[in-house]
Structure formats: structure tokens, C-alpha cells
Amino acid sequence: MRLETALLPLISLTLASSIPLSHTTTTTNDADHDGVAYRIPTVHESAVLARRILDLEKIGTLSTIFPNAHSAENRPSNVGGSPIGLPDYYANCEPDTGNPTILELPIATSFKNVQAGSNISLSLRWHAPYRHWYSVASVPRFNLVGYLEELTDEEIKDKSIAACFVKKHPDAAAWLPGNRIHVSKWVRFVVQEIYWIGGFGDRAYIGWIPLEDWQSVTLEEIEKARLPGEGTGWGLWTSWLGLGGDKEQETLEL
Structure with a gap:
């Protein structure tokens, strides 16, 4: 077992709250913690980072509510009204609006629940590159509340929705509308709250x-913003481990 792998749990527990973190979208520092200065990003700066996550990630969690009854399924009687979160593909095919594109398969549980009247939300989180060791609690995540809206044939063609989606999810080519396996359709997740x-x-x-x-x-x-792990340095971690690295890098960029 490699040394850095063996020490990963220890790093996450002991260093996550003590290493000074800098934010590339900030220029001044207002707060001071243990002699280290920080500034909390503004709401708009946070919106920029959220939109960057939307652009870079491609799988989120759709959360819906089970209906009290469902004639087409033999569900346990006590799950009515209970929430369920399931991972699903999405793609940022309408970047001018911030509304994610989803390939809906009506046979899937999330979409069945929506058809039965459930609200829906989409949760995303940033997965920092593997070469950077971050506590999950220290990296951004967010939830989008909204509703599903079917795209028109004109929108699908003009925005090249299929090509955009398959670029993110090559295996989804087998599930595109018109496939021989399941009914599917293009929908947008219309964002209402974040x-x-x-x-x-x-x-x-x-x-x-x-x-x-x-x-x-x-x-x-979005293009200028940088998320945790997108910086070039991780010298502080390797220095602490005695593994070398860039000794001039004293902070991990956020």
C-alpha cells in the first residue's frame, strides 16, 4: 500500500480544518482564523462556482417523493410520501440559461414519481481531481429545485441536444429517443431555487x-473560475507527508 493512500484518512481528519485555503475569486480578506486571513466569497461568486460545477460534472442525484399509491407497481404500502434520491445523467446543453438537460426515461422511478405529482430537485457536488486530497465537507455542493419541461423538436435540433448529451455520456447513445428498448424524451430541468x-x-x-x-x-x-483541485499545486500535502513537491506552494487553491 502506498504511503499517501495509507495516510489519507488521517489527513482528512486532522488537516481538513487547519490548512489555510485561498479562493481564486477573492482579492481581499476580512476574517481572521488562528492568524490566517480569509474572505467568504460573495453570493455571486458562489453562483459562478455553482455554474462551473454544473458545466464540469455530469451526474447528479434526482430527489423525488413516492406517491401514496401506484397502480403499475407493487410497492410497499409504507413508502408513500417518502423521499428517494437516485443518480442520473445530465448535461449542460443550455449554458445560457443554467437549466440542465436530462434524458428522461418514463419507466425510471424518479420520472414515475414526477408523473404522479412529486416535486423534484437535482443535487450536485464537485469531485476534486484525484491528485488532490480534500475532505468532502470542504468542497462545494448544491441543490437545484425546479421542474421538468419537455424540449420541442425545434429546440432539440437548434441546440444539438443529442450531440451535446452524448459527448458527456457516450453510452447514452443507446437510449436516445426512438431507441428499441425504452421510451425516452428530452427534458430540461427548469431551475427555480438554488x-x-x-x-x-x-x-x-x-x-x-x-x-x-x-x-x-x-x-x-465560468471559464475563469477555479474549483478546489483545479489549481496547479498540492505541495503542502506532499511536504507534510515528506514526499517532496513544490515547497513554495503553501495553500491549496479554491
Whole structure:
């Protein structure tokens, strides 16, 4: 077993809250913790990071509520009204709106619940590159509340939805509308509310992001933003382990 693998749990527990973290979208520091200065990102800066996660990630968790009864399925009688969260594919095929694109298979549980009247939300989190060791509690995650809306044939063609989606999910080519296995259709997740957890509360914004901030984020802002692990350095971790690395790198970029 490699040394860094063996020490990973120890690192996560002992260092996650003690290593100074800097945020590339911030320029000044207002708070001070143990002699280290921080500034909590603004709501709009957090919206930019959320939109970058939406662009870079491709799998989220759809949360819905089981109906009290379902004639087409033999479900336990006591699950009515209970929530269920299931992973599903999505793609950012309408980047100008921030509304994720989903390939809906009506046979799937999440979409059955929606058809039965359930609300729906989509949860995403940033998966930092494997070469960077971050506590999950320190990296951004957020929840989108909204509803599903079927795309028109014109929208599907004009926005090249199929090509966009398959670029993110090559295996989804077998499930595109018109396949011989299951009925499927293109829908957009229309975002109405955004709840954001940027990381540890002493250095990240936690709370609601107004829809106007979510929608006003520009493609230029998304391209310039950087998430945990997108920086070039991880010298502090390797230095602590005695494994070498860039000794000049004293902070991990957020």
C-alpha cells in the first residue's frame, strides 16, 4: 500500500480544518482564523462556482417523493410520501440559461414519481481531481429545485441536444429517443431555487443563491473560475507527508 493512500484518512481528519485555503475569486480578506486571513466569497461568486460545477460534472442525484399509491407497481404500502434520491445523467446543453438537460426515461422511478405529482430537485457536488486530497465537507455542493419541461423538436435540433448529451455520456447513445428498448424524451430541468454549500462555513458561503444571480453568470466568468483541485499545486500535502513537491506552494487553491 502506498504511503499517501495509507495516510489519507488521517489527513482528512486532522488537516481538513487547519490548512489555510485561498479562493481564486477573492482579492481581499476580512476574517481572521488562528492568524490566517480569509474572505467568504460573495453570493455571486458562489453562483459562478455553482455554474462551473454544473458545466464540469455530469451526474447528479434526482430527489423525488413516492406517491401514496401506484397502480403499475407493487410497492410497499409504507413508502408513500417518502423521499428517494437516485443518480442520473445530465448535461449542460443550455449554458445560457443554467437549466440542465436530462434524458428522461418514463419507466425510471424518479420520472414515475414526477408523473404522479412529486416535486423534484437535482443535487450536485464537485469531485476534486484525484491528485488532490480534500475532505468532502470542504468542497462545494448544491441543490437545484425546479421542474421538468419537455424540449420541442425545434429546440432539440437548434441546440444539438443529442450531440451535446452524448459527448458527456457516450453510452447514452443507446437510449436516445426512438431507441428499441425504452421510451425516452428530452427534458430540461427548469431551475427555480438554488441552495449552496460552498464548504466550511468560516470560509465559504452557505445559503440560497437568488435565481437572478444564477441566470446572470456569464460564460466568461465560468471559464475563469477555479474549483478546489483545479489549481496547479498540492505541495503542502506532499511536504507534510515528506514526499517532496513544490515547497513554495503553501495553500491549496479554491
